[in-house]
Amino acid sequence: MEIIGHGVDLIELGRVDGLLRRNEDFLFGWFTEREIDDLGARAGCADVVGGRVAAKEATVKALGVGFAGDVTWLDVEILVNAKGAPVVALSGGALDVATSLGVVKIFVSISHTQSAAVASAIAVGSPPTSQCT
Secondary structure, three states: OEEEEEEEEEEEHHHHHHHHHHOOOHHHHHOOHHHHHHHHHHHHOHHHHHHHHHHHHHHHHHOOOOOOOOOOHHHEEEEEOOOOOEEEEEOHHHHHHHHHHOEEEEEEEEEEOOOEEEEEEEEEEOOOOOOOO
């Protein structure tokens, strides 16, 4: 296995807090029901939500794409495992891109301060080999 891509994103938590306060539907446009359930009571916490948004952005950057065309916000889920570590689950267009690149796993790390959240995503796998000689 090798590193296929790496992405980093930083988001200001004041912006996330403003979106959470202004629009109750904000979460539903950016997060799946499974993610919202996973957030639970923390769904109103700008630091937690901001970290997840940054992780989604870092993930698509690691895939070499953005949220456009066939890749949507709902195609990248950021959940937590039994130990509380963030994990990435892909579907739809994001999964198609990852598969075409040979990505088999994306490692993600999230951190935040009082004013910003940052995430890093590393896509690993085995890139497809060229059929040309």
